[in-house]
Amino acid sequence: MLNVARHIGHVGPIIGEHGHGPPLVEERQPVSDTKTLELLFLLHCSNDDHEITHSFEMTTSTNYHDNPFVDPATSFEENARGNSFAVDATLAVGRNASLTLGTDSLIVLDEQFENTNRSTCCGLWPSGTANTRAIPFYNVLWAEIGDSILTIQYASPLSKTVVRPATLSYSFEYQQVELVNKWVYKLLDRSYGESQKKKRVQALVNPHSGKGSAEKWYYRDAEPLFKAAQCAVDVVKTKYMGEAVELAGAVDIDAYDVIACCSGDGLPHEVFNGLGKRVDAKKALSKLAVVNIPCGSGNAMSCNLNGTDSASLATLAIIKGIPTPLDLISITQGETRTLSFLSQSVGIVAESDLATEHLRWMGSIRFEYGFLTRLFGKTVYPCDIAVKVAIEDKPSIKAHYKREKTNFEPASERRGYRHLLDDDASASSGYDDALPPLRYGTVNDKLPEGWELIPHDKMGNFYCGNMAFMAADANFFSTALPNDGYMDLICINGDISRISAVKMMLSVDVHSNKLFDNPDVSYRKVLGYRIIPKDQKDGYISIDGERVPFQPFQAEVHKGLGTVLSKSGHMYESPGPL
Ligand SMILES: Nc1ncnc2c1ncn2[C@@H]1O[C@H](COP(=O)(O)OP(=O)(O)OP(=O)(O)O)[C@@H](O)[C@H]1O
Numbered sequence: 001m002l003n004v005a006r007h008i009g010h011v012g013p014i015i016g017e018h019g020h021g022p023p024l025v026e027e028r029q030p031v032s033d034t035k036t037l038e039l040l041f042l043l044h045c046s047n048d049d050h051e052i053t054h055s056f057e058m059t060t061s062t063n064y065h066d067n068p069f070v071d072p073a074t075s076f077e078e079n080a081r082g083n084s085f086a087v088d089a090t091l092a093v094g095r096n097a098s099l100t101l102g103t104d105s106l107i108v109l110d111e112q113f114e115n116t117n118r119s120t121c122c123g124l125w126p127s128g129t130a131n132t133r134a135i136p137f138y139n140v141l142w143a144e145i146g147d148s149i150l151t152i153q154y155a156s157p158l159s160k161t162v163v164r165p166a167t168l169s170y171s172f173e174y175q176q177v178e179l180v181n182k183w184v185y186k187l188l189d190r191s192y193g194e195s196q197k198k199k200r201v202q203a204l205v206n207p208h209s210g211k212g213s214a215e216k217w218y219y220r221d222a223e224p225l226f227k228a229a230q231c232a233v234d235v236v237k238t239k240y241m242g243e244a245v246e247l248a249g250a251v252d253i254d255a256y257d258v259i260a261c262c263s264g265d266g267l268p269h270e271v272f273n274g275l276g277k278r279v280d281a282k283k284a285l286s287k288l289a290v291v292n293i294p295c296g297s298g299n300a301m302s303c304n305l306n307g308t309d310s311a312s313l314a315t316l317a318i319i320k321g322i323p324t325p326l327d328l329i330s331i332t333q334g335e336t337r338t339l340s341f342l343s344q345s346v347g348i349v350a351e352s353d354l355a356t357e358h359l360r361w362m363g364s365i366r367f368e369y370g371f372l373t374r375l376f377g378k379t380v381y382p383c384d385i386a387v388k389v390a391i392e393d394k395p396s397i398k399a400h401y402k403r404e405k406t407n408f409e410p411a412s413e414r415r416g417y418r419h420l421l422d423d424d425a426s427a428s429s430g431y432d433d434a435l436p437p438l439r440y441g442t443v444n445d446k447l448p449e450g451w452e453l454i455p456h457d458k459m460g461n462f463y464c465g466n467m468a469f470m471a472a473d474a475n476f477f478s479t480a481l482p483n484d485g486y487m488d489l490i491c492i493n494g495d496i497s498r499i500s501a502v503k504m505m506l507s508v509d510v511h512s513n514k515l516f517d518n519p520d521v522s523y524r525k526v527l528g529y530r531i532i533p534k535d536q537k538d539g540y541i542s543i544d545g546e547r548v549p550f551q552p553f554q555a556e557v558h559k560g561l562g563t564v565l566s567k568s569g570h571m572y573e574s575p576g577p578l
């Protein structure tokens with residue numbers, strides 16, 4: 001599925017630099033670990049001749065498939081129970097090797113690295129010296145012992161945007177087994193934090209996504225990482241449009257933790273809708289996390305939650321992801337009710353994408369072409385709009401964003417409106433497991449009390465977002481939050497001066513991030529709206545990047561109805577407002 005807005009703005013550096021999650025592999029290590037590295041190096045040099053008497057082996061390889069005897073998950077938990085003494089941070093595993101739990105990284109000191117570091121790491125590891133390597137805990141996928149061998153699987157950077165699984169193996173003496181067990185338990189604890197280990201994944205691969213490479217990318221970039229992290233994965237290749245709705249509608253929700261869509265934003269849209277159609281919709285939507293491994297032409301979901309549109313980095317983010325409630329939006333149009341997780345647009349954004357399909361030969365430039373021709377033509381999209389506003393002014397929206405960023409509730413408290421609204425029809429009552437009832441009725445009902453239809457004869461861009469990035473380089477909704485229970489609504493008149501319009505277009509940049517503050521941009525946090533296009537025979541409406549009939553529709557948001565995995569557990573990987 002194409003999400004048009006991805007082509008707006010400048011091509012910026014990899015997103016995630018300002019993210020809230022753990023550092024990506026390419027980021028520099030904090031001073032604390034650099035210091036630890038130096039200290040370790042000195043200690044190692046001075047201790048060379050004594051104490052460490054065990055033999056060691058070190059291998060770095062991809063796709064390690066050993067099946068050890070010991071089930072570490074069980075033995076670590078048993079070891080940890082009733083055991084209060086601290087585990088030594090440093091493990092001497094061989095005559096010349098040691099493994100230390102640093103502040104943010106596993107620090108491996110191994111003289112073998114001297115031979116391999118320069119040739120294999122291309123300077124991507126933040127190593128202190130030639131024989132040390134700091135592997136961020138974020139990159140550690142698994143560790144276990146078996147047959148007096150300690151094996152550590154980690155995501156090794158091949159380039160700035162690609163990681164591949166790699167293995168370190170060290171032998172240790174049988175007498176050390178209890179100590180090593182405890183150390184491994186600690187390492188996994190630091191490496192996963194509040195993220196669930198060994199996630200059970202149902203992967204859906206859309207072979208038609210993007211340029212048709214999803215299957216290749218899944219097997220090359222995603223599956224080896226899942227396996228190295230001990231995740232159980234079942235893979236299904238979708239055969240036709242809409243199949244993911246059926247698959248999600250029938251999936252055994254107790255058998256999986258995650259549905260991973262190897263696709264663009266189209267498959268997650270279908271999966272949310274499939275889960276939403278079930279009789280146990282509420283339970284299914286809260287139990288199963290829907291995630292995106294970016295393989296499509298529009299991968300906004302992954303940019304927002306994984307902080308990347310690289311398939312392997314996204315898989316690592318999913319392996320380490322924290323379950324996060326996601327607001328979902330009910331759209332009623334005609335007699336239908338569908339769920340939207342990303343955006344709805346009427347006007348220039350919808351049209352520049354959906355109306356330029358015949359210009360696909362132009363490549364990605366087709367969107368800019370479509371956008372600029374409408375911009376210079378000062379195209380307007382007249383409509384009547386009624387909005388249920390939650391936060392009206394920009395300073396209050398910024399304050400709301402800051403509050404949520406620093407003072408957020410536990411995930412369990414971030415579903416339903418119990419604490420937000422008196423008329424909470426959507427909060428889980430415990431009796432009805434289907435989709436929550438509509439608080440504001442459908443588009444066919446009388447306007448809800450207090451709503452007023454306002455004519456907008458000069459509307460240029462009606463754009464409602466539930467996530468910040470609409471593409472890797474287009475940060476449209478800088479104050480969007482995963483589960484604040486509000487949609488972010490942008491309205492821009494189509495008759496502003498051409499200079500202002502071009503400036504505005506260029507401000508939708510991942511770093512300049514000035515769209516929010518632009519005085520020509522109306523920006524509100526809303527709970528619901530109705531939009532009725534008028535004075536046009538036909539036109540374009542896009543829901544999550546997909547074209548729907550050019551008819552009135554109504555939207556209302558359900559706080560934390562869905563579930564995704566995010567790096568931080570409560571924020572998107574976007575820089576936020578200035
Ligand atoms: N085997 C298939 N054949 C054709 N379409 C499919 C198949 N499997 C899934 N689809 C459909 O492909 C559509 C687009 O999917 P997705 O968003 O993953 O890719 P995209 O590359 O981002 O989108 P687009 O093709 O619009 O650029 C979805 O609506 C989905 O239903």
